[in-house]
Amino acid sequence: MVNTQDTFSLEDALKAKARELGFAAVGITAAEDDPLRAERLHDWLDEGFHGSMGWMDDRAEVRQGPQSMWPAAKSVIALGMSYAPDIDPLAEREATISVYAQGRDYHDVVKKALKALARWLVEQRPGTELKVFVDTAPVMEKPLGQAAGIGWQGKHTNLVSREHGNWLFLGAIYTTLQLSPDAPHEDRCGSCRACQDACPTDAFPAPYRLDARRCISYLTIEHHGPIPEEFREAIGSRIYGCDDCLAVCPWNKFADTAARHARLAPREELVDPPLAELLALDDAAFRAKFSGSPIKRVGRNRFVRNCLIAAGNSGNLALREQVEALTADPDPVVAEAADWALTRLTASP
Incomplete structure (x- = not known):
């Protein structure tokens, strides 16, 4: 069992290491399933709003929460990597490619950094079990990011950060390590539409x-x-x-x-x-x-x-x-x- 002081020092070091590896945002939340989050997922699927993305429906029971996927998980480390553009995404072009797809495949870049952070964490706490995810597994990165305090899920359903706007690729690490969670982020959309x-x-x-x-x-x-x-x-x-x-x-x-x-x-x-x-x-x-x-x-x-x-x-x-x-x-x-x-x-x- 990790004592409180040790846990806090590990969390601080973890966040510093994450930033060293290129993550602009990092936060921690408990891995327990959230019934409200699960209900919203199932309501969305029941409406048919996922279209032909059958893989979302097929694994909905696993997607609904971290412990539904991995019962041994105790904590979730939510991370965001910035891809903020230095051009106007709305400028008129003959052919427009979304900002996120104009560079290297983010799956490769984010996953490499996640694995490096995971290796570091295991070195600090030998015997720790963990799993890393970036967009290719049944993980709800956006609500987990909000729960971990790195932003909030805006009216467009994407994660919004006060420091980085919408421009974050999200990843997550599930771990058996008991970490003290950060406060969830409050919604700051206000009346904006x-x-x-x-x-x-x-x-x-x-x-x-x-x-x-x-x-x-x-x-x-x-x-x-x-x-x-x-x-x-x-x-x-x-x-x-x-x-x-x-x-x-x-x-x-x-x-x-x-x-x-x-x-x-x-x-x-x-x-x-x-x-x-x-x-x-x-x-x-x-x-x-x-x-x-x-x-x-x-x-x-x-x-x-x-x-x-x-x-x-x-x-x-x-x-x-x-x-x-x-x-x-x-x-x-x-x-x-x-x-x-x-x-x-x-x-x-």
Whole structure:
């Protein structure tokens, strides 16, 4: 059993080590399941707001709380790594890639730092058991982050930090070590509804509620098959994700790009890529271009589908020949998107 003084000194050292490894925010919360958090998850799933992300429903009982996943867990260390942009995410571009996907795959960067922190913790307390997570396991990082005091879950359902705005990649370490928890963060959204009003597709049926089926990030990344026509014009130039609800948050004014992890800096060629180059990608070229990028996970066909929607919205007649060629693409979803885009471009003045 760790005594109180020893626990506090370990926590301080843990937080210092986390910052040394590139984490901008770190907090601790108890691993006990929260019935209210579980109820909100199940309500959201019952509404069907997760769309075709069946993996969320399939493992809902495990996702609902840390001890539902791992009964031996005693504490959760919640961590945030900054990817604060030094450009305006809302600036008009021919092809817009979400800020988080303009650099290296955050899964690799965050997980490497998490594992390093986990190794350090085991060195301090031999025999400690732990598990590390970053976005690929049934873990509710955002409410855990709020419980651990590193921010609060805003009206757009993303974590907001007073120091780093919305721009945090989240990770978590579950451990059998009993650590003293930090105070949970209070909600500081107040009467602001900037994120709600900014959404191009009205994906928020109410504050703190997201209908993923209407969300551009979901439609361009998670959704397989044709994108519903009702959303295509609103998608505009967004070819991978959407930052609108994040970018308008007033708390971003405190975010400092100096806190951004060096390996998360954007690749210059992904800040404003020309659509003509992207439409020309075959599978091999797609894989080569997006090696080490989170974009690689959607595959060439889904990505070119998105680029065709942007082409149809662009009014750029110089793209018409490329778009027309893609109407014969072997993938029927790509061919359908090309037909739609060609119709739009043909109708352009």
